[in-house]
Structure formats: C-alpha cells, structure tokens
Amino acid sequence: MKTAIEVHDLTVTYNQKPALWDIDFDIPDGALVGIIGPNGSGKSTLVKSMMGIVEPSSGWVKIFDQDIEQVRHKVSYVPQRESVDWDFPTNVMDVVLMGRYGRSGLFRRLSKKDKRIAAESLEKVGMLQFAQRQIAQLSGGQQQRVFMARALAEQAEMYLMDEPFAGVDAATENSIFEVFQEIRDSGKTMMVVHHDLQSAAKYFDYIVLLNTRLIAAGPTEEVFTQELLQEAYGGKLSILDQIHAIIEQKGYPVRES
Amino acid sequence: MDAFLIILTGSLVAICAALLGSFLVLRKMSMVGDAISHAVLPGLVVAYLVSGSRASLPMLVGAALVGMLTTFLIELFHKKFKLQSDASIGVTFTFLFALGVIMVSAFTGKIDLDQDCVLHGEIAYVPLDILVTGTVLDHLPYTVWVLLAATIIVVGFVYIGFKGLKITTFDETYAASLGISTAFWHYALMSMVSLTTVVSFEAVGAILVVAFFIIPAASAYLLTDQLKKMLFLACGFGVLSAVLGYYLAATINGSIAGSMATVAGCLFVITFLFSPKQGLLKRKKPLSTKA
Amino acid sequence: MDWDIVIDFLLLRDPNVRYVVLGSVLIGASAALTGCFLFLRKRALVGDAIAHAVLPGICLAFLVFKTKNPAILLAGAILTGWLSLLFIDWITNKSRIKTDTAIGLTLSWFFGIGIMLLTAIQKTGNASQTGLDKFIFGKAASMVDQDVFVFGGLSIVVILVIFLFFKPLKLISFDRDFASSIGLPVGRYDFLLSTLTVLAVATGIQAVGVVLMAALLITPAAAARFWTDKLKRMLLLAATFGAFSGIVGAFISYTTPRMPTGPWIVIVISVIAIFSFLFGAKKGLVVRQVRQQKMQRKILRENILKLFYKLAEEDGQLYEQRGVDQLTNRRFFIPSQLKTGLQQLLKENLLEKADLDYRFTEKGVEEGKRITRLHRLWEMYLTQYLKIAPDHVHDDAEAIEHIITPEIEAELVHQLEMPELDPHDSTIPYGEKLPNKIKD
Numbered sequence: 001m002k003t004a005i006e007v008h009d010l011t012v013t014y015n016q017k018p019a020l021w022d023i024d025f026d027i028p029d030g031a032l033v034g035i036i037g038p039n040g041s042g043k044s045t046l047v048k049s050m051m052g053i054v055e056p057s058s059g060w061v062k063i064f065d066q067d068i069e070q071v072r073h074k075v076s077y078v079p080q081r082e083s084v085d086w087d088f089p090t091n092v093m094d095v096v097l098m099g100r101y102g103r104s105g106l107f108r109r110l111s112k113k114d115k116r117i118a119a120e121s122l123e124k125v126g127m128l129q130f131a132q133r134q135i136a137q138l139s140g141g142q143q144q145r146v147f148m149a150r151a152l153a154e155q156a157e158m159y160l161m162d163e164p165f166a167g168v169d170a171a172t173e174n175s176i177f178e179v180f181q182e183i184r185d186s187g188k189t190m191m192v193v194h195h196d197l198q199s200a201a202k203y204f205d206y207i208v209l210l211n212t213r214l215i216a217a218g219p220t221e222e223v224f225t226q227e228l229l230q231e232a233y234g235g236k237l238s239i240l241d242q243i244h245a246i247i248e249q250k251g252y253p254v255r256e257s
Numbered sequence: 258m259d260a261f262l263i264i265l266t267g268s269l270v271a272i273c274a275a276l277l278g279s280f281l282v283l284r285k286m287s288m289v290g291d292a293i294s295h296a297v298l299p300g301l302v303v304a305y306l307v308s309g310s311r312a313s314l315p316m317l318v319g320a321a322l323v324g325m326l327t328t329f330l331i332e333l334f335h336k337k338f339k340l341q342s343d344a345s346i347g348v349t350f351t352f353l354f355a356l357g358v359i360m361v362s363a364f365t366g367k368i369d370l371d372q373d374c375v376l377h378g379e380i381a382y383v384p385l386d387i388l389v390t391g392t393v394l395d396h397l398p399y400t401v402w403v404l405l406a407a408t409i410i411v412v413g414f415v416y417i418g419f420k421g422l423k424i425t426t427f428d429e430t431y432a433a434s435l436g437i438s439t440a441f442w443h444y445a446l447m448s449m450v451s452l453t454t455v456v457s458f459e460a461v462g463a464i465l466v467v468a469f470f471i472i473p474a475a476s477a478y479l480l481t482d483q484l485k486k487m488l489f490l491a492c493g494f495g496v497l498s499a500v501l502g503y504y505l506a507a508t509i510n511g512s513i514a515g516s517m518a519t520v521a522g523c524l525f526v527i528t529f530l531f532s533p534k535q536g537l538l539k540r541k542k543p544l545s546t547k548a
Numbered sequence: 549m550d551w552d553i554v555i556d557f558l559l560l561r562d563p564n565v566r567y568v569v570l571g572s573v574l575i576g577a578s579a580a581l582t583g584c585f586l587f588l589r590k591r592a593l594v595g596d597a598i599a600h601a602v603l604p605g606i607c608l609a610f611l612v613f614k615t616k617n618p619a620i621l622l623a624g625a626i627l628t629g630w631l632s633l634l635f636i637d638w639i640t641n642k643s644r645i646k647t648d649t650a651i652g653l654t655l656s657w658f659f660g661i662g663i664m665l666l667t668a669i670q671k672t673g674n675a676s677q678t679g680l681d682k683f684i685f686g687k688a689a690s691m692v693d694q695d696v697f698v699f700g701g702l703s704i705v706v707i708l709v710i711f712l713f714f715k716p717l718k719l720i721s722f723d724r725d726f727a728s729s730i731g732l733p734v735g736r737y738d739f740l741l742s743t744l745t746v747l748a749v750a751t752g753i754q755a756v757g758v759v760l761m762a763a764l765l766i767t768p769a770a771a772a773r774f775w776t777d778k779l780k781r782m783l784l785l786a787a788t789f790g791a792f793s794g795i796v797g798a799f800i801s802y803t804t805p806r807m808p809t810g811p812w813i814v815i816v817i818s819v820i821a822i823f824s825f826l827f828g829a830k831k832g833l834v835v836r837q838v839r840q841q842k843m844q845r846k847i848l849r850e851n852i853l854k855l856f857y858k859l860a861e862e863d864g865q866l867y868e869q870r871g872v873d874q875l876t877n878r879r880f881f882i883p884s885q886l887k888t889g890l891q892q893l894l895k896e897n898l899l900e901k902a903d904l905d906y907r908f909t910e911k912g913v914e915e916g917k918r919i920t921r922l923h924r925l926w927e928m929y930l931t932q933y934l935k936i937a938p939d940h941v942h943d944d945a946e947a948i949e950h951i952i953t954p955e956i957e958a959e960l961v962h963q964l965e966m967p968e969l970d971p972h973d974s975t976i977p978y979g980e981k982l983p984n985k986i987k988d
Contacts, residue, residue, distance in 0.1 A: 351763035518660025
C-alpha cells in the first residue's frame with residue numbers, strides 16, 4: 001500500500017523537556033488513524049510537528065513523500081477548540097471562509113466559488129443554518145463542527161485533527177464521525193487525536209499509541225491489546241523519567257558535530 | 258479654526274490608534290502596545306539630535322525602529338533569557354523610557370522636547386506650527402500633514418492586510434498550518450503601532466497615546482460581534498473622545514490630551530454599563546438553536 | 549562635576565542627604581519586596597496600573613484639601629490606587645475584556661484624568677502647587693524630613709508586615725489551591741498583598757514617580773530571580789538591589805540637579821537586571837551557556853575515549869598507541885577540538901603520550917569501557933522497553949550516554965538483568981569485578 005505519512009526518528013523538546021522521543025512509524029494512504037495516549041503524551045505535539053508548526057530537535061516527517069512545505073495545500077489541520085478565543089468578533093461563515101485563504105491568498109477577494117465551497121462544507125457538518133451566527137454564541141459541539149467545516153473548505157487530501165471530540169455531546173460526536181467516514185470513503189487520509197479509549201476501537205482502522213515514546217502503530221486490532229494499552233496508560237518508566245529530569249535541568253546533550 | 262485643527266489632530270490620532278488598537282486588544286497584546294509607546298522616546302531624542310529637526314523622515318524611521326527594537330527586546334528577554342512575559346514587558350519599557358527621559362533632560366535646549374511634551378504632548382500648540390508651503394494649503398499645520406499621511410498608511414495597511422490580520426489574530430496555529438507567516442503579521446502590526454506612536458507623540462505624548470490605542474477599541478469590543486464593525490466603532494469612539502475631550506479641556510482649562518483620555522474612559526464605563534450585548538445591565542439572551 | 553557635593557553626599561554630611569539616603573533605601577526595599585510577590589504571581593503589570601492610577605488621587609487630594617501635606621496626598625494616592633485594582637477586577641470579571649486590556653485601559657484612563665487635573669491645577673497659578681508634578685518622575689533628591697517621616701515610616705510598615713506574614717504570603721504566591729485546602733483565608737491574604745502593593749506604590753512614587761514606578765516593583769524581583777530559587781534569598785536580593793539603585797539614583801540627581809531622579813534609579817536597576825539576566829548564577833544566559841559548553845567538552849572527551857575503546861575491541865590491543873589519523877578516519881572530529889580534547893585527556897591521566905601518538909592509561913580503559921557500556925545499555929533499554937527498532941537506537945544513545953548517572957546505570961543493569969550483548973550483538977563491557985573479555 002502507498003505510504004501517506006512517514007515519521008522518522010522524530011524527537012521534539014519543549015523548553016528542553018522531551019515531548020516526543022524517537023517516534024518512528026508509517027501511515028498507509030486512505031486510512032482513518034487515531035492517535036491515542038494519556039494526557040501530556042505528546043499527541044498534539046506530534047500533529048503540530050507534522051504540520052511544521054513545531055520544529056523537531058531531530059528526525060523528520062514526510063507527507064506524500066515530500067516535505068510539508070511542498071504539500072501544505074494538500075493537508076488540512078484542525079487545531080484544538082480551546083486554542084482560540086471564541087469571543088473573537090466574527091461569525092460562522094467568516095471562520096469557514098478562512099479555510100479558503102490558503103488557496104485564494106490573503107490579498108485577493110474571495111470568489112463566488114470560495115463562498116459556495118464554504119457553504120457546502122457547512123452543509124456537510126449540518127451547520128449551514130448557523131452561517132450568520134456569531135461564534136461566541138455557539139455551543140462546544142457547534143464550535144467543533146465549524147472547525148471541521150473550515151477544514152473541509154480547504155478541499156485537502158489529508159486531514160490532521162487535534163481532539164475533534166473534546167467537549168462535544170454524543171449527537172455531535174456521531175455526526176462528526178459520519179463526516180470522517182465520508183472523507184475516508186473518498187480515499188483521503190485522516191489522523192485524529194483522540195483521548196477516549198472506548199470509542200477509539202470503534203472509530204479507527206489504524207492506531208498510533210503514544211506516551212512520549214511510541215508504544216505501537218498499526219491496524220486497530222493489532223494495537224488494541226491489553227498488554228500494549230497497559231504499557232501506554234500504565235505505570236511510567238522510571239528510568240525515562242529520570243533521564244527527562246536530567247535533560248530538563250542540563251539541556252539536551254548536543255553532539256559535537 | 259484652532260479648535261477645528263486641534264480636534265482634527267486628535268481625531269486623526271484616534272483613528273490610527275483605534276484601528277491598530279482593536280487588533281492589539283484582540284491579540285491580548287495591549288500591554289505590548291503600551292510598552293512600545295513608552296519606549297520610542299529614546300529613538301525620538303536620538304533622531305532629533307541626528308537630524309536637527311523634528312520634521313524629517315529619518316526621525317520617523319529611527320523612532321519606528323526603536324519601536325521594533327522594543328518588541329524584539331521583550332521577546333529576547335522572554336525567550337532567550339527565560340524571563341516571564343509580563344515582567345519582560347515591564348523591564349523593557351521602563352528601561353527605555355527612563356533612558357529617553359534622561360536624554361530629554363540632558364539635551365534640554367538642544368532639542369525641541371520637554372518633559373511635558375513627553376507626558377501629554379502639546380496638542381494646543383498644533384495650530385501654531387504652520388508649514389509654509391505658499392499654497393492654499395499653507396494654513397494646515399505640519400503636524401496635521403504628518404498625521405494625515407500616517408492615517409492613510411494605517412488605514413491602507415488595515416484595509417489591504419485585513420485578512421492576514423484577522424486570521425493570525427483569531428487562530429495563529431491554523432494560520433501557520435496554512436503557511437501564513439505569523440511573524441510577518443506580528444512585526445507588520447508592531448511597526449504600524451510604532452509609526453502611530455511616533456506621529457502622535459507631539460500631539461498627545463508618549464503615555465496618553467496608549468489611551469487612544471486601548472480604550473476606544475475596548476469599548477467597541479463590548480458592542481459588536483463583527484470585526485469590521487468593531488473597527489468602525491472604535492474609530493467612532495476615538496473621534497468622539499477627541500471632540501468631547503477638547504471641550505472638557507476648554508472648560509476646566511486642563512491638558513487637552515489628558516481630557517481626551519478621560520472622556521474615552523468615561524465613554525467606556527458608559528458602554529460597559531449599558532451595552533446591549535456585553536453590558537453589565539444586559540438582558541440574558543438565550544443560546545437559541547433555530548434548527 | 550563639583551567634588552564638594554560628591555563628598556558631601558558620600559559622607560552624609562548634609563542632614564538632607566541623610567534623609568534622602570534613608571528614604572531611598574526604605575522606599576526601594578519595600579517596593580522590591582512587594583514586587584517579588586507580584587512577579588511570582590505573574591501580576592507585574594498590575595503594579596504598573598496602580599502606579600499610574602495614584603496620580604489622580606494625589607491631584608484630587610490637593611484640590612479638596614488645598615494642602616501639600618504628604619500624609620494627605622498619600623491618602624488620596626492610596627484611594628485611587630485601590631480603586632484602579634477594583635476597576636481592573638470588575639471589568640475582567642463582568643465582561644469579556646481580558647486582563648491585559650483591562651490593565652492598559654485602567655492605567656491610561658486614570659493617568660489621563662491625573663494629567664488633566666494636574667495641568668488644570670498648574671494653570672490656576674496656585675503657588676503652593678509647585679512640586680505636585682514631581683510625582684511624575686520622582687524627587688528622591690529633594691525629600692525633606694517630613695516626607696521621609698511619612699514615606700519612610702510607611703515603607704517600614706510594609707517591610708514589617710511582609711516579614712510577619714512571610715509564610716502565608718509565600719504559600720498563596722506559589723500554590724493557591726494548596727493554601728486554601730489547608731484552610732488559609734486566601735481572600736484575606738490577597739487583600740493584604742494588594743494593600744501592601746498599593747502602599748508600596750504610593751510611597752515609591754516619591755522616589756521614581758508614577759510613570760516609572762513599575763520598574764521599582766518588577767525589575768529588582770526579575771533580577772533577583774536569576775540568582776536564586778529560594779524565596780527568602782530572592783526577597784533579600786531584590787530589596788538590596790532596590791535600595792542600592794535608590795541610593796545611586798538619589799546621588800546622581802543630588803549632584804546634577806537638573807537630572808530627574810526617577811529615571812536614573814530605573815537605569816541603575818535595569819543595568820543590574822540585565823547583568824543578572826546574563827550572569828545570574830541560577831538562570832543567567834552566560835551561566836547556562838558555560839554549562840552547555842562544559843557539557844560539549846565532556847561529550848567530546850567521552851567520544852574520544854569511546855573510540856579508543858572501540859578500536860581496542862577491534863584489534864584486541866587495549867594499550868596500543870593510536871595516532872590522530874587513525875581517530876579521524878573512524879569518526880568525524882573538528883581537528884582543533886580533537887586536539888584540545890586529547891590534551892585534556894592527557895591532563896586527566898586518561899590517555900598518555902607515546903611518541904607522537906596516544907594510548908590508554910588503566911584509568912582511561914575503565915572510562916572508555918564505561919561510556920561504551922552506557923551506550924550499549926541505553927540501546928538495549930530503547931529496544932526492550934521503548935520498542936524502538938535496533939537500527940534506530942544508535943543516534944539516541946550517542947546523546948543519552950553522556951548524561952546517564954551511576955544511579956541510573958545501576959537501575960538499567962538491574963531492569964535489563966545485566967545483559968551480555970547489545971541489540972547489535974556487541975559485548976557490553978562491565979567493570980573490574982566482571983570477567984574482562986578483552987585480552988591485555
């Protein structure tokens with residue numbers, strides 16, 4: 001099968017503290033992938049470094065065999081809902097239209113086509129009737145669907161989503177998941193950061209199990225074993241923690257060449 | 258005519274500041290704006306000394322550069338020296354401002370600046386400062402010309418850069434994921450803030466220009482949920498403060514810029530109490546779902 | 549410069565100078581102490597707002613009571629200082645306005661009112677108003693006994709209260725949740741701390757004035773933070789920095805009358821701060837870089853020893869002499885660095901010179917073994933516990949081998965059950981007590 005994403009020996013440190021350690025895996029094209037792991041296990045960092053928003057200390061990521069800068073327009077990213085201030089004075093349609101900025105550029109007027117695509121995207125997530133609603137008045141689930149619509153408006157080949165199910169009600173979760181399936185059925189690749197183990201097995205065909213280090217990556221039935229989950233969520237590795245502490249104090253040992 | 262010129266000057270300052278201030282408020286960078294407005298002082302003094310006049314382009318450029326230096330220093334202290342961000346703002350602007358005040362004192366007589374000017378400008382003297390051009394327009398004071406030019410630049414910047422400013426302000430990570438340079442928009446906005454501070458300096462002084470940046474934008478933020486409307490409203494509040502402030506100053510015979518800031522604050526409090534959407538006395542609006 | 553004035557100042561000959569020095573020290577210290585708590589609670593800029601907000605209070609007090617009595621002006625200052633705090637809290641709690649905007653809004657509004665009143669007072673030509681504008685940039689050098697009595701006295705009160713309530717103040721600054729969980733009346737201590745801040749600001753503006761007061765609060769605390777992790781020491785240092793800059797500022801403006809006091813105090817304290825950012829013993833940039841450089845040199849030396857050991861493993865000759873060429877053929881070294889690294893190893897008696905070449909000492913063998921062992925143990929750990937493929941572990945081990953402490957090493961050996969071979973089937977060399985597989 002064709003490889004959509006290749007992550008090679010990726011190490012990312014935040015303020016010298018390792019957030020990801022030697023992550024190494026491949027994702028096949030057209031898979032619906034869940035990134036699973038406990039809180040603070042580096043899930044968001046992984047997605048951000050795939051988008052080139054976070055600089056890795058070492059290692060690299062290739063998307064469709066290329067550097068992210070070459071394929072940026074093919075990849076759509078949905079940040080965490082809490083990462084923005086929803087008091088911002090704007091409405092739903094405006095936010096979704098931002099999804100067109102990447103293609104139409106910042107200095108050109110948005111065309112009829114852009115607006116049509118934005119409306120279609122809203123339609124897909126069932127939010128069209130809220131197009132003129134102020135974003136401050138949306139519920140958590142609605143905000144999440146607006147973000148989904150914005151990503152859809154990019155018409156990308158790959159979607160990277162950071163916690164799209166966080167703080168949404170069951171109905172919204174279902175409808176979002178339906179959109180996921182539609183996307184997957186159209187042959188596109190999706191990676192979704194997810195925190196709920198129960199639903200993960202049901203939602204995803206492929207799982208990346210993370211806890212700062214990679215525990216496992218593979219088809220859901222292979223990764224969702226008691227043993228591997230125990231390893232991800234169970235006790236911490238005391239040696240690794242001690243090493244983290246030293247690195248935090250003294251800095252990552254930079255090699256001399 | 259004098260009253261008109263003073264109000265015109267105040268209004269132009271208010272428009273530039275309100276447009277940029279709206280973005281500062283939304284970006285939670287109000288205090289960075291405050292810091293820049295204090296910190297351009299040493300740049301102004303150096304530029305005065307070098308160019309020998311306050312009427313030159315190099316002065317604008319010099320002071321604007323110091324404004325950028327301030328943003329840079331704040332980030333240096335924060336990122337490189339690992340000083341927490343609120344403290345790095347405080348340390349940076351007090352240091353640069355103190356430097357500026359000392360230079361003003363040291364070069365008194367050599368430059369056309371004094372401590373009063375630093376604090377609240379000399380807007381009342383604007384009409385005296387007539388630029389002799391020999392045309393019909395020679396009745397417009399020099400300060401007004403400079404401010405007009407600055408207003409055109411700032412309005413143009415906000416108009417052309419509207420989308421870039423909007424997306425990097427609303428959702429920086431997402432903007433970065435689209436390949437938009439968030440650093441570019443950050444520094445572009447900061448350089449406009451510096452420019453506005455510099456050109457407003459003589460009219461309203463280093464400290465009170467902050468009132469024009471923040472207060473009208475904050476009032477507008479309480480009134481609307483649309484960015485474009487917020488920009489227009491902020492300008493409206495700014496101009497209204499300039500007009501009413503002038504008459505307040507005339508009544509009590511106090512500093513004009515100080516009075517304008519006072520009025521701006523009072524307008525904010527009124528908005529705060531009576532705003533239909535965000536006001537303290539607002540009616541609870543149900544989170545209706547039409548569908 | 550007039551040396552008589554300098555000497556007058558230094559010898560505290562002039563009674564006025566004594567007041568000035570005393571006043572500056574007390575004011576600088578009390579502001580720095582309260583500033584430390586503001587700094588730790590990340591509310592540094594609130595101090596700036598309070599500082600600007602005392603100006604209208606001073607003007608109002610003057611307008612109402614028509615007096616320059618410092619106690620009355622101070623009361624006005626405290627009143628509006630407190631008001632500004634309440635105003636900030638009020639608008640952030642009751643609307644979507646965020647803290648930074650609330651602070652900027654409050655400070656510029658109050659200051660605008662202050663400036664408006666001040667200019668109005670000045671224009672009434674009231675003779676006794678002269679001096680009110682001194683509150684803008686401070687007047688440390690012209691404090692008289694009455695000022696020092698009031699302001700110095702208040703500063704002492706602030707310092708004493710901080711001393712008395714050190715423990716609860718420390719708790720609410722570090723861990724509010726914990727403080728309230730053990731039943732501390734957090735709200736009341738918040739009030740105390742706010743009151744102390746307002747008092748410190750209201751007295752501090754005597755020295756530096758309202759515009760630059762923030763520096764007297766924040767900058768000493770920021771500087772002190774780079775020297776220590778302990779709150780007590782931080783307070784002591786900050787107070788010292790604050791007091792010292794107060795004296796120097798007063799000195800400069802005493803000897804050069806045209807110079808405003810406040811800005812000079814701020815310059816002094818800022819220079820101290822920038823020096824601390826660079827050279828501070830705990831967090832200073834230079835210290836951090838020196839530490840990093842030391843680490844890099846250590847890494848270099850350890851890599852040389854490891855290479856010596858590797859070559860010995862290959863040809864079975866532990867004490868064979870080896871030249872620079874042989875080393876650089878196997879691993880990339882920057883020539884100049886390699887040279888200093890080798891010199892250092894000679895000095896530490898880990899290598900010895902043999903003709904133009906180098907060879908292991910006994911001590912060096914042990915060290916080379918140790919690094920190699922750590923490298924291979926870590927590779928084992930990565931493959932076994934982190935499930936990283938054997939062909940991906942080398943780079944990571946190259947880095948981590950240099951920071952593994954003996955305790956972690958012992959634990960690695962324990963957890964891995966003292967493996968004999970690493971993931972690439974190379975022997976893991978253990979120390980003295982274990983069979984040495986390499987012939988001498």
